[in-house]
Amino acid sequence: MSETIFHIGHQKTGSTYLQNYFFPNLNIEYLGKINDQDKITNNSSFSKNLIKLGNELVFNNIELSQETKNFIKTFFSQTKKKILISKEGLMGDHRVNYFNGISTLNKIKNSFYNPKIIFIFREQVKWLESIYQQSVRDNSFYSPDKFLNFEKKSNYYSFESDTNLHQNVADWYTFIKYNYELFGEKNVLALPFEFFQKDKVNFYLEIMKFLEIEQDLKELLKNIEENEKKNIQTKTHHTILNKRLNHGEVVAKCFINKFYRTARQPFPILSRKLINPESFAKFINFVLIKKNYPYKFPKNTTIKIQNIYKENNKKLEILLKINLKKFGYSC
Numbered sequence: 001m002s003e004t005i006f007h008i009g010h011q012k013t014g015s016t017y018l019q020n021y022f023f024p025n026l027n028i029e030y031l032g033k034i035n036d037q038d039k040i041t042n043n044s045s046f047s048k049n050l051i052k053l054g055n056e057l058v059f060n061n062i063e064l065s066q067e068t069k070n071f072i073k074t075f076f077s078q079t080k081k082k083i084l085i086s087k088e089g090l091m092g093d094h095r096v097n098y099f100n101g102i103s104t105l106n107k108i109k110n111s112f113y114n115p116k117i118i119f120i121f122r123e124q125v126k127w128l129e130s131i132y133q134q135s136v137r138d139n140s141f142y143s144p145d146k147f148l149n150f151e152k153k154s155n156y157y158s159f160e161s162d163t164n165l166h167q168n169v170a171d172w173y174t175f176i177k178y179n180y181e182l183f184g185e186k187n188v189l190a191l192p193f194e195f196f197q198k199d200k201v202n203f204y205l206e207i208m209k210f211l212e213i214e215q216d217l218k219e220l221l222k223n224i225e226e227n228e229k230k231n232i233q234t235k236t237h238h239t240i241l242n243k244r245l246n247h248g249e250v251v252a253k254c255f256i257n258k259f260y261r262t263a264r265q266p267f268p269i270l271s272r273k274l275i276n277p278e279s280f281a282k283f284i285n286f287v288l289i290k291k292n293y294p295y296k297f298p299k300n301t302t303i304k305i306q307n308i309y310k311e312n313n314k315k316l317e318i319l320l321k322i323n324l325k326k327f328g329y330s331c
Helices: 015-025 045-058 066-076 101-111 124-137 144-148 172-183 193-198 200-211 217-231 235-242 247-259 277-289 299-320
Strands: 003-007 029-033 082-086 116-121 188-192
Touching (some): 124 299, 172 188, 188 193
C-alpha cells in the first residue's frame, strides 16, 4: 500500500509557492497540482486519470466513478512509495462558499488507505481580505459586509453553496478538529501561514518530520533557491504579480462591476469587450481615489471578524499547542 498525503491548501496560504518550489524538491513521489492545466504539458492517460480524480473529489454531488476507483486501486494500492498530491481547490473556493470541503475529506478517507492531510491556515482578517480581493478581481460587486455574510451562521462547516461567505468559513478550530476526528491526529498536520512567512526553514522541517522524510536540508534549500531564480523572471510569474490589486483598484472595481453585463445582470450598460474593468479601475483610482497601498477591510469590519473567531482561536491554540497570538491572531 502507498502512503498518500494530501496537501489541501488553504487558498491564499502560500500553496503556489509550495507547489512550485518546495514539494518538487522533496524525496517523495510528488504528483503536482492536479488540474486541467496539466493537460497542456502532459496528455497521458495517467494525467487524465489524475485530473479526473481531482475533479471528482472536488464536487460534493459527484461520487467517485468506477474508472477512478480502479485508478486508485491500480496506482495507489500497488506501490509502497510515499505519494504527495497538492490541490488547494479541494476545499472549494469563494464562488461556491467552500461548501464542499467536508464531502471531499470523507471521499479521501473512504477511498485511500490511511491518508494524511497537510492543511495551512491563515489569520482570518488577512485571509478574508485576500479572498475578497480575489472575488472583486473575478467581477464580484459585493460590499465587504455583504460578501462576508455576517448575518448568516451555520452549525456545521459544510453548508449550502452561496454567492458569498458565512461566518464559520474561517473557523479553523472546528475544521482542524474535524480532520483530527476523521483521519486521526497523527495523520493531520495543520500549520499557520504566518509560520511559513517568518521561518521557512523550520516550516519545511515540520512538514518533512510529518512526512518522515530524510533529506539533506542544505541541498534542499539550494535547489529551492535555484528554482526560484529560474522562475522569477518568467512572464507567468510577472503576470501573477501584476494581477494583485491595490486598495483604490479594489474599491473602484467593486463599484464599476455593478455596471457591467453578467449572466446574473444582463442589462447594465457596460461591456467588458469595450471597456476593460481592470484598466478602468486603475484609471478611476489614479484620477479620483489615489490609494495605492494593499487593500484592507474597514476598521469596523476587521473588529467584527476578530470578535467572531476570537474564542475558537483560543481553542485552536490549545489544540495545536501553538502560540497564535505571536502570529497576529485574535485570541
